[in-house]
Amino acid sequence: MPISNLALCLAGFILLALSMNRHFEVVFGGPVTAPFSLAFRVTGWVILALAATQSIQHEGTSIGLAMWVGELGVAAMLVALLLTYGSRRLVISAGALALLAALML
Known part of the structure; x- marks a missing residue:
């Protein structure tokens, strides 16, 4: 149960981070529409x-x-670390976490 909630929190925070122009540019190389x-x-x-x-x-x-x-606190810290050290892996992480959360629901 806490693992699926943590996966949901991570996926939510990753999407919120990608809604910001500077994080989207780092991950995808262009501005977000x-x-x-x-x-x-x-x-x-x-x-x-x-x-x-x-x-x-x-x-x-x-x-x-x-x-x-x-x-939420753990997920926010993990997203901050992902943005700092592995920004290209952020999208892969979001997809994997969404799949994990869906399987555990």
């Missing part, structure tokens, strides 16, 4: 909300939200 930026941003927030909902359903409100916030 407005429709892609909006799509990445909306999808990232929906995935993070899905992770929160899943955590609350499995653990209850208080413990679920606490676990979700902890997973």
